[in-house]
Amino acid sequence: MSILDNIISNTRAEVAQRREQTPVSRLEKYPLFDRTPLRAANYLRAPGKLGIIAEVKRQSPSKGIINADFDAPEVARGYEAAGASCISVLTDQKYFGGSLTDLSRVKAAVQLPVLRKDFIISEYQITEAKAIGADIILLIAAALPPATVASLARFAQQLGLSVLLEVHTLEELQQNLHPEVDLIGVNNRDLHSFEISVKHSLQLAPHIPAQFLRVSESGLTNYEVVPALKQAGYEGFLIGETFMRERDPGLALATYSQELRKALSNAQTVAL
Numbered sequence: 005m006s007i008l009d010n011i012i013s014n015t016r017a018e019v020a021q022r023r024e025q026t027p028v029s030r031l032e033k034y035p036l037f038d039r040t041p042l043r044a045a046n047y048l049r050a051p052g053k054l055g056i057i058a059e060v061k062r063q064s065p066s067k068g069i070i071n072a073d074f075d076a077p078e079v080a081r082g083y084e085a086a087g088a089s090c091i092s093v094l095t096d097q098k099y100f101g102g103s104l105t106d107l108s109r110v111k112a113a114v115q116l117p118v119l120r121k122d123f124i125i126s127e128y129q130i131t132e133a134k135a136i137g138a139d140i141i142l143l144i145a146a147a148l149p150p151a152t153v154a155s156l157a158r159f160a161q162q163l164g165l166s167v168l169l170e171v172h173t174l175e176e177l178q179q180n181l182h183p184e185v186d187l188i189g190v191n192n193r194d195l196h197s198f199e200i201s202v203k204h205s206l207q208l209a210p211h212i213p214a215q216f217l218r219v220s221e222s223g224l225t226n227y228e229v230v231p232a233l234k235q236a237g238y239e240g241f242l243i244g245e246t247f248m249r250e251r252d253p254g255l256a257l258a259t260y261s262q263e264l265r266k267a268l269s270n271a272q273t274v275a276l
C-alpha cells in the first residue's frame with residue numbers, strides 16, 4: 005500500500021468515528037456553520053498581493069517533524085502580517101500532527117480565507133470544514149474517482165466553500181475539469197515517491213482552462229522559481245515547510261516575499 009492509501013484508509017476510520025461522536029445535525033448548529041465563507045480567488049487576486057497560501061505544518065510523511073513547537077494562531081497571525089493571501093492548515097492528526105482545533109483557532113485569529121488541508125473523501129468532512137471555520141477545501145484527484153470529485157465539489161459549492169482540486173498528472177487534470185471546482189492546484193510533489201519538481205506545474209499550466217485559478221503547490225523552497233510560475237499563469241503558491249522550518253515562520257514569509265518582489269521587478273525590467 006502507498007502512503008496515500010494508508011492515509012486514506014486511516015481517514016476513513018477516523019471519519020466514521022467522528023460521525024458517531026458529532027453527527028451532521030450537530031455540526032450544522034455550530035456558530036460558524038451559517039456564515040458566508042470568504043472567497044479564495046478574491047484574496048489571491050487582491051492588488052499588491054503575491055498570492056501566497058502560507059501553511060501551518062508540524063510534520064509530514066516525507067520529512068518527519070518539521071516544527072513541533074509552535075502555536076498555530078500565532079504562526080497564522082505572523083503570516084497575515086507578512087502579507088499572506090490565504091492560510092492553509094493541515095488538520096490530519098496521525099500523519100501531519102494537525103487538528104480541527106488548530107484550524108478553528110487559526111480562523112479566529114486571522115481575517116484571511118483558511119484552507120482545510122486534509123484528505124477529504126466524504127460530505128461529512130466538508131460539513132465539518134465549514135462548521136470549524138474553513139473557507140476552502142481540498143480535493144485530491146489521486147485519492148478520488150472523478151465522479152466523486154465532481155459530487156464533493158458540488159456539495160462544497162452549495163455550502164459556499166471554495167474548492168481547490170489538487171492534481172499531479174495530465175490525466176488527473178483532464179479527468180477532473182469540473183465546473184464546480186474553483187482553483188486547480190498542481191502538486192509538485194509526487195504523493196507516491198515524494199519526489200518534487202516544479203516542472204509539473206510548468207508542464208500542466210497550458211492544459212488548465214482559464215476559468216480555473218492556478219495554484220502551484222509544494223517544494224517552492226526558492227522564490228526564484230516563482231516568476232516563471234507567474235509567467236505560466238499561476239496566481240496562487242502553496243508553501244509550508246520553507247516557512248515552518250524557521251523559528252519565526254512569519255518572518256520567513258516576509259523575507260521570501262521581499263526577495264520575490266525584487267525578482268519579479270528584475271524579471272519585468274529584463275522583459276522590457
Ligand SMILES: O=C(O)c1ccccc1NCC(=O)[C@H](O)[C@H](O)COP(=O)(O)O
Binds near residue numbers: 059064065066244245
Ligand atoms: O508533505 C508531504 O510529505 C505530503 C505527503 C503526502 C501527502 C501530502 C503531503 N503534503 C501535503 C501538502 O500538500 C503540502 O503540505 C503543501 O503542498 C506544502 O508543501 P511544502 O511547501 O513542500 O511543505
